[in-house]
Amino acid sequence: MLMAQKIESDKLFIKDVFSKWYRIPEYQRPYVWGSDQVTELLDDVFQARNSNPDAQYFLGSMVLKKSSKAGGNTKYEEYDLLDGQQRVTTLFLLTAVVRDITSNTTRMKVSAEAVYQMENPDDNIPERIRIVFDIRDKVKAFVDQYVKDHGSTNQIQSLQELRDKANEDISIRNMSNTILTIREYFENKSVDDFFPFLRSNVLMIYVAAEELEDAFHLFTVMNNRGIKLRNSDILKAENLAKVVDESKRTAFAKKWEQIEEYHGEDFDNFLSQLRTILVKQKAGYNLLREFQDNIYAPKEYDRNTKTYYSKVPLLEKGEATFQFISKYQTHYQELFENDHFDLTSSYEFFNHIKLMEAGFEADLWIAPLLNYYDRYKKANLIDFTKALEHKFASDWLTGLTPTLRIENMNAIIQKIDESIDPTDVLHSNELKIDQEELKSVLKGEIYGRRAAKYILLKLDLLYLGYNTPFKLPTTVSIEHILPQNPDANSRWLADFTERDRGEWLNRLGNLVLISRRKNSAQSNRDYTDKKEKYFVKNIELFSNSVRIYQSYPTWTIEDLRDNHTRVLNKLLTAFGIPAPSTAIHN
Secondary structure, three states, X not given: OOOXXXXXXXXXEHHXXXXXXXXXXXXXXXXXXXXXXXXXXXXXXXHHHHHOOOXXXXXXXXXXXXXXXXXXOEEEEEEEEEEOHHHHHHHHHHHHHHHHHOOOHHHHHHHHHHHEEOOEHHHOEOOEEOEEEOOOHHHHHHHHHHOOOOOHHHOHHHHHHHHHOOOOOHHHHHHHHHHXXXXXXXXXXXXXXXXXXXXXXXXXXXXXXXXXXHHHHHHHHOOOOOOOOOHHHHHHHXXXXXXXXXXXXXXXXXXXXXXXXXXXXXXXXXXXXXXXXXXXXXXXXXXXXXXXXXXXXXXXXXXXXXXXXXXXXXXXXXXXXXXXXXXXXXXXXXXXXXXXXXXXOOOHXXXXXXXXXXXXXXXXXXXXXXXXXXXXXXXXXXXXXXHHHHHHHHHHHOOOOHHHHXXXXXXXXXXXXXXXXXXXXXXXXXXXXXXXXXXXXXXXXXXXXXXXXXXXXXXXXXXXXXXXXXXXOOOOEEEXXXXXOOOOOXXXXXXXXXXXXXXXXXXXXXXXXXXXXXOHHXXXXXXXXXXXXXXXXXXXXXXXXXXXXXXXXXXXXXXXXXXXXXXXXXXXXXXXOOOOOOOOOX
């Protein structure tokens, strides 16, 4: 890519780094360094100094966007810190701590000036802090109170409280921790040995551009310093570079941050779901390259000419991308946060969503659901959600490969895009299941299958109904009623032959959910004992488990077969598969 403007590049010793003025833009990530990174930086500098006190030590790089600012009657250069924020912020906090713990008056003065410029009306010099933190107003206030002024990092108790406050802003928690970590570090080490070497021998390399797009391009190229950037960080930066209007850019940056905080560690995964909605193909690369190659600049191969030609972008960079992501975030929250969702007076939709979230091992179904809601909103939404659940479950239970399962979900998205109305989607081949194969699976052994938990949760929901919300305990385990290893003198061996145990032990009719981890000693008790001393308190949240222990005073082979028929027929009916009315045997 050609750079439109002059690019500055040079090496700076730390004393020169802190002769410039910086801003952490509103679209930047929070300050996330922890004690390990801070201590590692301090150790590295100390070791470099001890190895060779006259040598230069390279600490890292910065990518900057340069702009001119006015202060008093003078102009000065301010740099948006696009890359290197974590390291430079740490050095900034370190300098403030040194200012407050040193007894050397010269060092105290030098450190103070590296943190904060006091107002000097005689020389028309305004008050100015070295780094302006625009990432949060609360962070600005924190820096004013705990960093800016001489002695402000000495507020140990307040800093400890901020560090330990769970609902505090993440940047404030981490900055508090960094200050405390640095202060503790120098309780046993000499600032006199460390700080002169840091200022005069440690250096950073910087590159700076005046044009935002050029600066962001540098940012994406040099993102391997400090905290490793996620794909979503680079994606945000590249799209913000395309937003010319500053107020819009700020608004989009804040909205992005809100969405990122909402999803936490699953944010890249959310973006991958949106990628799937657009591309409708299995991902072949990482998230960033998928957006670059398959969304922003898609190409198609011409077999005749053996060349690639450009296609129309599926989405434009900049405002269009932010609006697209924001729209689907709204969809996501409406679908996954509302109990009743204004569809009916019941919890039917809510309960199915909870079943899919808790029961499925993969979230491939979320993209089709989001896409359907974007197209048809609440029209036939419950019917579509049920059909989607059954299709995903059937593909999983009948042993389709992950690739085929992904292709089937993508085919549903494609069908939604091409459909005329909701009925067209619901009656489509893309949602059809292999009834005979699924029936065979449900008739056979369930325990030990990865989908066993889902099957039993679905069964539980079928007995629960939709008048109450489907809420699960923290721990959910699968328990055999007829135990796997009955005691030699137990009633189990009298009521079940060895052949019965081999045939029925792991089948649907002999399995229930409990709200605790399995206890082998309790599990092997005889049925009556087991009910009274093990199951009563551990099954109260599971409708099917409660039903069994209320309906069956004994547990013989006839009881097991009867229950198996009941639960199997209930499941088959839910999946739209004709169910026989008599007991089902192999």
